[in-house]
Amino acid sequence: MANLVNPRTPILPSSFGRHQRRKGEQNLLAPALSPSPLMGRGWGGVKAALRAALVLLLLLLAGSFPRLSKADTPPPAVPASYQPVAENDRFQLYVDSATLAFKLLDKGSNYLWHSGIDELMEGDRLNQSWQAFAKSGVSIEYLDEKAINKRVSIANTNHALKVTPVEQGVSAQITFSDYGITVGLVLQLEADGVRVEVPFQSIREGDAKFRLGRVYVYPFLGATRGGSVPGYMLLPDGTGSLIRFADSTKAKNMFYGRYYGADLGMIGIMPFNSRVVPPLPISFPVFGMVHGEGQNAFLSVVEKGSAYGEVQVHPAGILTNFNFLHHAFIYNEAYFQATNRSGAGVTTVQKQTNAFDVVIHYRFLTGDAANYVGLARSYQRYLLEKGLLHRSDTSNPNIGIRLEFLGGDKEKVLFWYRFVPMTTLSQMHEILEGLQLPNPEVIYYGWQPLGASNMPPTSLALEGALGSLDDLRALADTIVANGGRFSLYYDPQAAYWEEAGYSVRNDVAMAITNVNLEGYNRLYNYYFTFDVLKQRFVALTADVAARMNVGLALDSIGWTLYSDFRQSAPLNREAAISAYQTVLTEAPLPLGFYRPNDYLWGLAQAYYDMPLGDNGYIYTDEAVPFLPVVLAGYLPNYGPPLNFSANLQDDLLRHVEYGIYPSYFLTYEPTANMLNTRSAWIYTSAYAQWGEQIRRSYQWMNALLAPVRGQEITVHVKLAEGVFATTYANGRQIVVNYTDRPFTRDGTTVEARNALLLEGGL
């Protein structure tokens, strides 16, 4: 570090910064001031102080000249312990080589971002451990022999720190000497902000008694005190969710969420309760923070390591008076190994450390972009740069509508099963003729022999009672000719419970506790090992693609990510991501996904079951269309089937507000026919009951959304309580009024519980 020059010192004495900060007060997070260098320097110090005062006076005078605009105001002070290490045309990066904390100066806005809290202010509620956590760039959690975990930070434990400069940043190696654990960190400045890397090869566990549990990086980046700054934290919950900065919160504890949901490989069996709607797992490893809407904001994206990552959000009022959120990465976990069937056992730490690299990007925004739409657009640009998002075909002048048909399911008779047909191919044809929709996205569920709850074959075979393969091909071709798309439903991960067609002994994934993974989606199922999954998927897709021109609608694989501890071929959760990407990229037919995680967006032709909001946790204040904004213009997204909607009109309005296309789940036969099959979860579906509703809602939505199809969302604002406006790149605006009263502004009225398309903005 010694060779890194500090260009600031020769120009101005260090006390200048202090004063300037008070004046500018850009940084509302009160400053951790470096100890004054004037102390104890005798005459030299006094001279310096005089000089400083003089310069200051001059500067103050200069400040009163009108030509000095905001951008010209000198930058806020950076404490002396921080050394500048990198600079580009937008930012300047300063690093404290003792704690690895950084400060980032946004040169455009002169806003200084802090990676932590340097010094406490009165009223701060941080104990020693939290203080150290807030101050340090890196903290770890270790697990001792009894599998008890404890967190330590650079600032409160014995450590050896080696910092070396690298291109546009620093590389550091931190050894927590008491525990023999070493973690490497690379901090670099990049065009849009900062890149942080924790390479796996830098991680060492030198003491058998201590294992690395978690690594926390920059937990207090952008942290604010209570409600002292207007703004909010953006959480990746559902479509996106905000926690507004406030002094207190209704929540009783923090929001800790594992990216892509819990790892089934560690818990074995997915908790299931038929009376509870399970929360949506986090589907993108992203969070954001806004300091003053329209002023400053940052977005954090995990590029690598998200499979073992976790977002930890602390609203002020819980444990501390700070609002902060950060990523944590899990290297080892304790788990409970039962040793007999009555449940007795031992808690132990996993044998092998999870192997994965961590790469995080922090992207900083200012001005108009500093809000959740700006954050979403920044994330969209990131995805485009990485090739994780592509513009889809929007040649059809109408919006899409997803129609999912249940072919049928089986019912037990004697020792055998009887097929209960619900929608045959000719009945589907009849329904589509009757609906006359210009752009249907048709999915066929339960097409395989004996229907939905039977294992799908590894080569294309259709239940005979539904029609022939020729009928299927003809129907698919008709649908495509009329402007739609046709896909077969397929769940590549699921080995349906108690069904024939696979071997429980050899083919299904195992948890660390040596039990088979079990979970529930539409049916109760085991999960295939990756090898079997790939083999079955490749066989089926090759056969389907060779015989007809249809796509696949893939369930589960988009949002379920598990590690596999089967000894023959263990698979790490992070490795599973690239394994899935590879096998899905090579698929010879178009794929649509149900609630895909971020790593599959680039492979998807369509996104099904887009959530209509967040999980409604008590921590959060409001749901925002972060995800719809990211995907708008690129990946067409369809909501959950509206026949299961608890509040149809509100949900329709939400579709329009977020730019989501409608979905319905249909059968030709009355729903009651399948009450005794495993498909009874589809509790309403008959075309006779829903046909009219589908026609009406499609017409209404098509009129509103067709003019903005394929367009990016540029602005999303709340005009009044219950009234929202979404503006698209082509200038059109949709105003949605959820309230029971008409909404009028500038002579334009939006009827109660309705929406309106405008050529310009309101």
Add this chain to the structure above:
Amino acid sequence: MEGFYTEAKPHFENVLTYDGLVIMAYQAIADAYYKEQDYSNALQFYRYAEDRDGYSETFWELRNAVLQRYLGSALGVLFGGWIVMGVFTRLERRHGWLEPLRRLAHNARQIRLVDDLVFLFRFIRQPADSFYYIKQNLRGSLLFALLLYAWVVLVRIVSLYVTGFVFNPYASSWQIYVEMEIVNTVLPIVLWNAANYLVATISDGEGRLRHVIIGSAYSLFPYALFALPIALISNLLTRNEVFIYTFSTQLVLVWCGIMLVIMVKEIHNYSASETLKNILTTLFTMAMFLLTGYILYVLFNQLYEFILAIIQEVSLRG
């Protein structure tokens, strides 16, 4: 019952649009159809609602309509048939038209199994004598006895499927757990035969195992012959005629019981008091068999658990 059934129907249909699993709505719509005298739809909806009473009432209406319409002509056909039969029998007796068939039937009795089958019908009128024949190894065979047991199991299963909805213990056929039904039928048969033979050998019974097995099989003939027809007829009955159904099913079971008592008495050559004692002891032995089986199951399960736990602990900590 008074009520605005028809007025309520669209509302309940609306309920079903939102949730097709609301049984109450099916019930209400069925009631409405019933009031509207749309019985075929009412029947379907009572079936969805699993309402046996409503189903039965509706079926009565439908059956009544059929009876009203066809009863006259049906009686005419029956009467005509009776006259034709009478005339035919008389002429046949004179000309011997069916003589070749009779001869064929006679020859068929040379086949052992056919003879065993014919022997079955003898039990209706002369049970005690018939058991004596078995004991003397004159009639009946082990093979036929086993076939008869298989038939009883089959009848048990099939009758569960074909019994009318009104009388069926299962509202829907998917609920029938066939494997369990088979075990529930086979297990008592096996236990009875084993226990009865064992008890008889230590209490001066004369019958051998072979006799017990064949005798018990023939004792079940009322069930073998009549259970299936009763199940089929139940499809035509309503709750009003529940007496016919329950009486006939109970009759069949009681008859089987009486046959078993006679069997024990004749095969082992017991007096009345010895018979009673033997049967009670047999039942007690059957219970003991079950208890022993259960205890062994529990013990071995414990042993298995214990070994499994040791293996797991060793592999984890070792």
